[in-house]
Amino acid sequence: MSWLHPLVSALACAALLAGTLPRPPEPQLVIRRVTVVDPAAESAEVVSDVVIQEEHIIAVRPAEPGPIQPGEIDGTDLYAIPGLVDGHVHLTVPNYPDRMRADLNAALLDGVTSVREMGGDVPAFRPLADSSQKGDPGLPRIFYAALLASDSWFAAQHFPVSFAAGHRPWLASVEPASDPDPLIRAAAGAGVTGIKLTSGIAPEDVEALSRAAHAVGLRVWSHAAVHPGRPSDAIRAGVDVLSHATLLAWETQAIDWTDNDNASRWMQACRALAGDAPRRASLFVQMRMSGTLLEPTLAASRHQRPPGRKGLDPVDACGIQLTRDAHAAGISLVAGTDFFLQRAGRAVLHEELHLLVRDGGLSPREALQAATVNAARAVGQQGSLGRLRPGFLADVVLLSADPTIDIDNADCIVAVIKAGRLRLPPFSHCDTAVAHSSDQRWGNVIRLY
Numbered sequence: 001m002s003w004l005h006p007l008v009s010a011l012a013c014a015a016l017l018a019g020t021l022p023r024p025p026e027p028q029l030v031i032r033r034v035t036v037v038d039p040a041a042e043s044a045e046v047v048s049d050v051v052i053q054e055e056h057i058i059a060v061r062p063a064e065p066g067p068i069q070p071g072e073i074d075g076t077d078l079y080a081i082p083g084l085v086d087g088h089v090h091l092t093v094p095n096y097p098d099r100m101r102a103d104l105n106a107a108l109l110d111g112v113t114s115v116r117e118m119g120g121d122v123p124a125f126r127p128l129a130d131s132s133q134k135g136d137p138g139l140p141r142i143f144y145a146a147l148l149a150s151d152s153w154f155a156a157q158h159f160p161v162s163f164a165a166g167h168r169p170w171l172a173s174v175e176p177a178s179d180p181d182p183l184i185r186a187a188a189g190a191g192v193t194g195i196k197l198t199s200g201i202a203p204e205d206v207e208a209l210s211r212a213a214h215a216v217g218l219r220v221w222s223h224a225a226v227h228p229g230r231p232s233d234a235i236r237a238g239v240d241v242l243s244h245a246t247l248l249a250w251e252t253q254a255i256d257w258t259d260n261d262n263a264s265r266w267m268q269a270c271r272a273l274a275g276d277a278p279r280r281a282s283l284f285v286q287m288r289m290s291g292t293l294l295e296p297t298l299a300a301s302r303h304q305r306p307p308g309r310k311g312l313d314p315v316d317a318c319g320i321q322l323t324r325d326a327h328a329a330g331i332s333l334v335a336g337t338d339f340f341l342q343r344a345g346r347a348v349l350h351e352e353l354h355l356l357v358r359d360g361g362l363s364p365r366e367a368l369q370a371a372t373v374n375a376a377r378a379v380g381q382q383g384s385l386g387r388l389r390p391g392f393l394a395d396v397v398l399l400s401a402d403p404t405i406d407i408d409n410a411d412c413i414v415a416v417i418k419a420g421r422l423r424l425p426p427f428s429h430c431d432t433a434v435a436h437s438s439d440q441r442w443g444n445v446i447r448l449y
C-alpha cells in the first residue's frame, strides 16, 4: 500500500481492521478436462472444465484446449461425480461420540460429503453439524432428525440413560391425539432438517405431525410402516421418505416390534404381499403419485444378522425383492446404510451402492442417483446438492475409473472436494494406474486442506 496517499492508506488499514472491507475472493479452483458424471442427466458424460469459486460451482463448460495453469487440476482420465450422501446414519448410537469427528472425516475422504442423521443425541454432534454446514473441510454436511415415537417404543430401546430419550426435543415421545405444534416447534428449535417417525404413532397423529412439520419447512421421514399403521397410511399422511424396504411387507398386517412372534408374522406378511401383485402395485402407485422416496437399507440387514448365521435371512430376502419391485415400479430410491458410518475404516455407503446394483436391480447410474440427487431431495437440498451444475455447492468426488460402468468404481477416489475445498485421501482403494495422491497433478493446486 506504500504507493497510496498515507491518509488513504491509514483509512484502508482501519477499515480492514474493522472488517468493513470485503475480503478478496479466493482464487477459483478449476478442474480441467474431467469427465463429468451428472447422475441426474440423461445425456452421456462430457469432458468438461469445472470452475469452483469459494463454496460453489460457477461453471461447467466444454473443456478448453491449452496448458494447465497454476491453480488448476489436471482432470485428464478422471471422473467427477457429485459428493455422495449417506441417507441414514446414527452418529451417537451405539455410543461413540468421542470417535465421531474422526469417523466423519474418514467418511468424507471416502466420498461421503453429506449424511442424514436419523436419531440420536443431538447435543453430542450439533457443534459438528453447525461447523459442517459452514464449509468445514473435515466434515460431511450433517442433516439431522428429531426422532418421534411412543413412550413404550422408547422404553423398549436401549438408549444410554444420559440421552433422556423420550424427553428431549430431538428424542421425543408422542402422546396420542396431542397437539403436534409444540413438538414440532421444539424440534425446529434444535436445528433439525426433518422429523423421523418410528413406531407407536397412530396414522391420524402421523398425518397431523406431517402437516405441522411441513408447515414450518421440515422434512418428514418415517419407517416404511409406523405401527399400528401400514405403509399406505404413512404415504397418505404425507411422509417424504420411507426407510427399510422390509417394512413394506407390513402392508398386509400391522406388526408390533414388541410382539414375541414378530419374526414369524413378518414372514407371513412378506409371503402375503409377494402373492398379492395388485396390492403391491397399488402401494407403488400411491408412492409414485405422492413422490414418496424409499430408502431400502440393504447393507444394514446383512450386518445386523446374528453372528455365525449363514445365508440370507428370509425377511432380508423379502426386503431385497420389495426393493427390486419398487425400483421396477419407478420409485426413486435413496442410498442409506443405517449402520456404522465406517467399518474397517471404510464408508459402508459403498457397500450399499454395490448391493443396490447387485441385488436391487439398479444400474450403476441409478445407484449413483440414489446417493446423490435422490438423497439431496430426501434432505430438501435438491436445489443445491447432488448435481454438478452451476449454482450448486461444490461437493465433488474425483474418481480414477468410470462409475457408470461398474458401481464399485465409485470407490476409486483420488480426491474429494467439500464446499470448494480439496482433500486428498492418503491412498486409493483401487488399483488403477492413474492419479494417486502423490500424482503431480495436484502440484499446481494452491488450496489444499
Ligand SMILES: [Zn+2]
Pocket: 088, 089, 090, 118, 338
Ligand atoms: Zn436407523
